Amino acid sequence: SQQGEEDPQALSIQEGENATMNCSYKTSINNLQWYRQNSGRGLVHLILIRSNEREKHSGRLRVTLDTSKKSSSLLITASRAADTASYFCATDPYNNNDMRFGAGTRLTVKP
């Protein structure tokens, strides 16, 4: 069963702009993770935020988590053409780290 749902399904921006993607989930979680996937490749782990954390940064990435609303957002600042990829959120709906992934947001950054 899919746990997280990303929004929007697709996002197209110009290089230099910020990109914001959202993720909603259904059950309580231990942590929420964001991954990136280039076309036809495996996923790459970007960032993990624990359920007791509200915000986390990693380079140009900023992740927020609102457990009361069961939602998270991923912000990519100063986007680059190389950021073009699909972005997935993943949660552990059974609280044992068997991660479940949403359908992803397809981000296109135009040069």
Add this chain to the structure above:
Amino acid sequence: DGGITQSPKYLFRKEGQNVTLSCEQNLNHDAMYWYRQDPGQGLRLIYYSQIVNDFQKGDIAEGYSVSREKKESFPLTVTSAQKNPTAFYLCASQPIYGDNYGYTFGSGTRLTVV
């Protein structure tokens, strides 16, 4: 270089055949996972293994089988009972099952029924 290797990259299966997808990791990770990805969709969990000689079904285990005889290896067999096997298969590993660490993924195997 440490990593997780999936082979082959592309695999073609005839109707009624069993095929085995390889997943090998040299990261000394305890936990390993198999996911299936269909076009435009998220990943769905097939099987996972916390330790050697033990594995559990995920959300879509029917038509698949696995083994975990060695820590480094977690092969997936797609049997003839899997009616719609055409998909992109991804293997992942994690240092210790249940840890608050992200997964490391392989580069995937694309399986096509011909």
